[in-house]
Amino acid sequence: MADVAAKERKILVAVDESEESTYALSWCIENIITGNSTDTLILLYSIPPRAVYSSLDGSGYLFSSDILASMERYSNEVAQCIMEKAKRACKDLVGVKVETIVEHGDARDVICQAAEKLHVDMLVMGSHGYGVIKRAFLGSVSNHCAQNVRCPVLIVKKPKN
C-alpha cells in the first residue's frame, strides 16, 4: 500500500507484565509498524527496585542473602518471561529489527532515560504500568513519561470490553 518510501523509525515500546502493556505492543505492531519493514523496534522492560534490603531496614525486615539471591533470580526470570512474550508478539514482523533491553530501576526513570539515550523517534506505552494504589501516589507512568520525554509519546489504552 506504500507509494512513498516510509521513513526508517526507531520505536521504543515499554513492556511489563500488565495487560495494558501487551495491548499497547500489539496495537503498535498492527497500526504503526506493519507495512513498514525499515523500522527498528526496541522492547524495554525495567525490573522494579526491590522493596527490602539485606540490612535491617525501616520496616524491620531482615532477609538473608540466600533469600535475596532467590528474589533476584525470580525477578530475572519474570523479566525473561515478559521479554519472550513480547518477542513472540513481534514474530510475524518481516524485516523489522527487534531489540530487547532489560534495565533495573523505577519504570518512570528507566523509560525516560532510555528514550533520550537511544534517540528513539517515538515511545509507545500502555496507559498504566503501575497498580491502582501505587498510581494514586505516584501518578501514572505514562503521564510522567509524556511530560518528561522529549520524543513523541504514543499512549495506548486497553479498551474496557
Next chain:
Amino acid sequence: MADVAAKERKILVAVDESEESTYALSWCIENIITGNSTDTLILLYSIPPRAVYSSLDGSGYLFSSDILASMERYSNEVAQCIMEKAKRACKDLVGVKVETIVEHGDARDVICQAAEKLHVDMLVMGSHGYGVIKRAFLGSVSNHCAQNVRCPVLIVKKPKN
C-alpha cells in the same frame, strides 16, 4: 517498503495556531502517514469560546452586536487560515483522504468529543495548545485528552532547537 498491507486508519489531528500543533501535524505526516495511502486524516480545529457577551457580564463589559459580529467574523477567518495552512501541509500525501472539521468550544472538550464520535484509531496532538498562563490553571490540553480519550493518543513535542 511495505511487505504486508498496512491497516486503514482514521487519524484525528488537533490543529491550532501554535507552532507545537504545526510541528505535530508535520511529524505525523512524515512518520506515521507517509507510506500508507489508505489512511483518512481528519484535521480538527476548535474556535475558542469568546470571553465577552452581548449582555452586561460580570466584568462589566458591554459590546454591541456589530462588534460581536466582527469578532465572530475574525474567529472564523482565523479558523479558515489555520485549516488552509494545515491542508497545505498535507498536499503531498498521495491517496490519503483529508477531511477538516471546525467546531466551537473549549479545545479539551471538542477534541475528546470528536475522538469518541468519529471512532478514530488515533488522536495526534502537539504537547501544548494553550498559552503558559492558561496552562498553569487548566493543565495542558494534551494531558487532559491523554487521560480522557479512549483511543491511543500520540503527543508530539516540538524540539527546543
